[in-house]
Amino acid sequence: MSLVGYDKHGSVAVLTVNNPPVNAMSPGVPKGICEGIARANGDDEIKAIVLIGGGRGFIAGADIRYFSLPWPEGEETFKHIIAAFEASPKPVIAAIHGHALGGGLETAMACHYRVIVPTANVGQPEVKLGFPPGAGGTQRLPRLAGLVPALDMIVTGNPIKAPKAAALGIVDQVIEGDLLDGALAFAKDKGTQDGGHRRTRDIGIVCEDKGIFEAKRKEIARRARGMRAPFACIECVEAAVELDFDAGVKRERDIFTECVTSDESKAMRHVFFAERAANKIPGIAKDLKPRTIAKAGVLGAGTMGGGIAMNFVNAGIPVTIVEQSQEALDRGMGIIEKNYAATVAKGRMSQEQMDGCMAHITPSVEMADLGDADMIIEAVFETMAVKKEVFAKLDQVAKPDAILTSNTSYLNINEIAETVPGRDGHVLGTHFFSPANVMRLVEVVRTDNVSDENLVTTMDIGRRMRKLPIVTGVCHGFIGNRMLEGYFGEASIMVEEGARPLHIDTVMFGYGMAMGPLAVMDLAGLDIGWSKRKDAGDGTAADDRGAYVSNRLCEMGRFGQKSKRGYYIYEEGSRKPAPDAEVDQLAADAAKHFGLERRDFTDQEILERCLYPLVNIGADILAEGHALRASDIDLVYINGYGYPGWRGGPMHWAGSVGLKTVYEKVCAYHESLGFDHWKPSALLKRLAEENMTFEDYDKENAG
Numbered sequence: 001m002s003l004v005g006y007d008k009h010g011s012v013a014v015l016t017v018n019n020p021p022v023n024a025m026s027p028g029v030p031k032g033i034c035e036g037i038a039r040a041n042g043d044d045e046i047k048a049i050v051l052i053g054g055g056r057g058f059i060a061g062a063d064i065r066y067f068s069l070p071w072p073e074g075e076e077t078f079k080h081i082i083a084a085f086e087a088s089p090k091p092v093i094a095a096i097h098g099h100a101l102g103g104g105l106e107t108a109m110a111c112h113y114r115v116i117v118p119t120a121n122v123g124q125p126e127v128k129l130g131f132p133p134g135a136g137g138t139q140r141l142p143r144l145a146g147l148v149p150a151l152d153m154i155v156t157g158n159p160i161k162a163p164k165a166a167a168l169g170i171v172d173q174v175i176e177g178d179l180l181d182g183a184l185a186f187a188k189d190k191g192t193q194d195g196g197h198r199r200t201r202d203i204g205i206v207c208e209d210k211g212i213f214e215a216k217r218k219e220i221a222r223r224a225r226g227m228r229a230p231f232a233c234i235e236c237v238e239a240a241v242e243l244d245f246d247a248g249v250k251r252e253r254d255i256f257t258e259c260v261t262s263d264e265s266k267a268m269r270h271v272f273f274a275e276r277a278a279n280k281i282p283g284i285a286k287d288l289k290p291r292t293i294a295k296a297g298v299l300g301a302g303t304m305g306g307g308i309a310m311n312f313v314n315a316g317i318p319v320t321i322v323e324q325s326q327e328a329l330d331r332g333m334g335i336i337e338k339n340y341a342a343t344v345a346k347g348r349m350s351q352e353q354m355d356g357c358m359a360h361i362t363p364s365v366e367m368a369d370l371g372d373a374d375m376i377i378e379a380v381f382e383t384m385a386v387k388k389e390v391f392a393k394l395d396q397v398a399k400p401d402a403i404l405t406s407n408t409s410y411l412n413i414n415e416i417a418e419t420v421p422g423r424d425g426h427v428l429g430t431h432f433f434s435p436a437n438v439m440r441l442v443e444v445v446r447t448d449n450v451s452d453e454n455l456v457t458t459m460d461i462g463r464r465m466r467k468l469p470i471v472t473g474v475c476h477g478f479i480g481n482r483m484l485e486g487y488f489g490e491a492s493i494m495v496e497e498g499a500r501p502l503h504i505d506t507v508m509f510g511y512g513m514a515m516g517p518l519a520v521m522d523l524a525g526l527d528i529g530w531s532k533r534k535d536a537g538d539g540t541a542a543d544d545r546g547a548y549v550s551n552r553l554c555e556m557g558r559f560g561q562k563s564k565r566g567y568y569i570y571e572e573g574s575r576k577p578a579p580d581a582e583v584d585q586l587a588a589d590a591a592k593h594f595g596l597e598r599r600d601f602t603d604q605e606i607l608e609r610c611l612y613p614l615v616n617i618g619a620d621i622l623a624e625g626h627a628l629r630a631s632d633i634d635l636v637y638i639n640g641y642g643y644p645g646w647r648g649g650p651m652h653w654a655g656s657v658g659l660k661t662v663y664e665k666v667c668a669y670h671e672s673l674g675f676d677h678w679k680p681s682a683l684l685k686r687l688a689e690e691n692m693t694f695e696d697y698d699k700e701n702a703g
């Protein structure tokens, strides 16, 4: 069946792209469009041509899978479509609904005219895949929209809605009623006009200030650190100003070709498909419908509970938040209010919207007020005894079929579920990240007995909260925090061996992490680990390797940023970490205590010792089935732990290093250092020996 339909509506030919689900430009689509244009131009009855998408949208751009696959020999491409449009004596009109993204927008811009429904989006999201637009987008968009808006759209990759596209001149008319009817009327009108029709390439570009390019580079310097694609986008738009149209298109194509084969683009395409795969849970039917969650409850209005309550409201679900005292409740509600007010102050929400959100949060000190909630998230203190007590109380008041979840960071949720046997299948984990209203990740912890329906419902709620829910099994720290122990552990161990905190953090920041590990520890609070160590031992916080400096800092009241001192010193009102000689001395004491010879570290050793434990532990988690796929682990690290998306996540990155190299180093560090996080994973060993990557493993498992 042809991927592009051809119909005659009086004097207008309508070409309909039918390539579900999103009308990507897969092989066959460009060919179908070119044939349709030729046919229409050969038919004297036809005066104009409409290009429209069947199904959900116009065209979502190039078929991303083909950036890693050979394009069929001799098959038409964007180049041929665009040439056919521009050579067409009859006007070609793009009729846009849903989305015109990437090559979809480039196709539309190469048409003579564009009409659009008010709900549609247009955008050039290529930068999010690690390359600039490659079918003339960087040359045509500035001609239609003006330089500054075009530069912004291309560099951020964010789409804009139809009314804005119309205001910028990217589209010619917004169609309020039926799109095809509106497009046909528009086309008939254009078809009767004499003379040539306007081609986007012939529009001049006005550049009042060439300084915009340098200013844009400066603006994105920190956010895009280490990346090539956003800067490549700027270069391409700059070419639109510097060169004539054809030379600009050639320059864009050269830069696109260079970027598309880069590690950065491979990593970002991996992330694109990883996010889509994460929604799928093997063994659960795709059509299993989530339950309706009309009302929600949150227990605990502390750091996490408040943000979680906001998430429910943002998903349109009214929520009751319960605290153990009026004072704690007032404090929690005050923080929620402050958070919304900050969003209003930034202009991202109106006062009315804020009032509406606040009205959907019911504060209470009565657990019984959770009696009408369909889903309740517990976010009280992190001790098993408190959690069990709270679940026993919830058991008394919650609806019989309410979904009960724990936000625990480490505790065994199977054990918590066992305390409410009458609620078999209804208890699981939702591990949000701090700040819970901001961070995109939520680990959905699949207990042994949770029903498929309740798991699917919890994933759905996560998505409705605009989060990225990732399924994880029950194990200490789930996916993210379990791996983090190796990462933080090695950073602290290296400090005892002579590595300066600032050196470690600079290397990891340079690699692309949002912050270095020791700065993160200072931000989270060193007292958290300290009190965990005290709870686990005889109350004296065992001076294990890696804990010595942190224990001493806590004994001195240096808990990190909150006390202005930790691994670093923070001046009043500043978050900038400054090195401290006292910490160097503590590290020297640690070396003496453990009988270590302090030494200098290379950047490479710091990198390996921070990152290879993540890969090694990640491989164990995967082999145990506590992660469904390696790509889920990558998403956890990117969305919850400040790992650079353009590196594709630790498991993908390890593949680019070579698993054989990683495995050999893990073995060597295990031999010299001996810590548990270096114990070589059997899966890592197998993949290294078989010359495979974690992506190969995911494919093997997906069958």
Ligand code: 3HC
Pocket (backbone or CB within 6 Å): 021, 022, 024, 060, 061, 062, 063, 064, 065, 078, 099, 101, 102, 103, 104, 106, 125, 126, 129, 132, 133, 134, 135, 137, 273, 276, 277
């Ligand atoms: N190529 C191949 N597959 C694509 C695709 C594309 N461009 N866009 C989406 N898909 C696939 C997804 O992988 C998914 O497959 P699955 O069901 O097997 O998991 C399916 O289509 C549905 O996708 P979503 O789940 O994302 O559907 P949504 O309705 O949530 O979103 C969308 C639709 C907004 C179009 C979103 O899919 C999207 O943003 N797609 C990518 C758009 C893009 O980046 N376009 C630029 C491509 S590069 C380009 O055009 C180069 C050019 O300059 C030369």
Ligand code: NAI
Pocket (backbone or CB within 6 Å): 299, 300, 301, 302, 303, 304, 305, 322, 323, 324, 325, 328, 378, 379, 380, 381, 382, 383, 386, 390, 407, 408, 409, 410, 431, 432, 433, 434
């Ligand atoms: P918090 O100490 O800020 O808040 C806990 C709140 O629970 C307090 O306000 C307390 O008064 C309330 N509470 C205690 N017992 C209660 C009861 N019986 N009934 C009603 N309220 C009760 O703690 P935080 O940081 O919000 O952590 C909550 C949970 O989230 C813990 O399990 C923690 O491990 C987890 N978590 C914390 C993260 C963080 O960064 N703070 C990140 C991810 C998970």
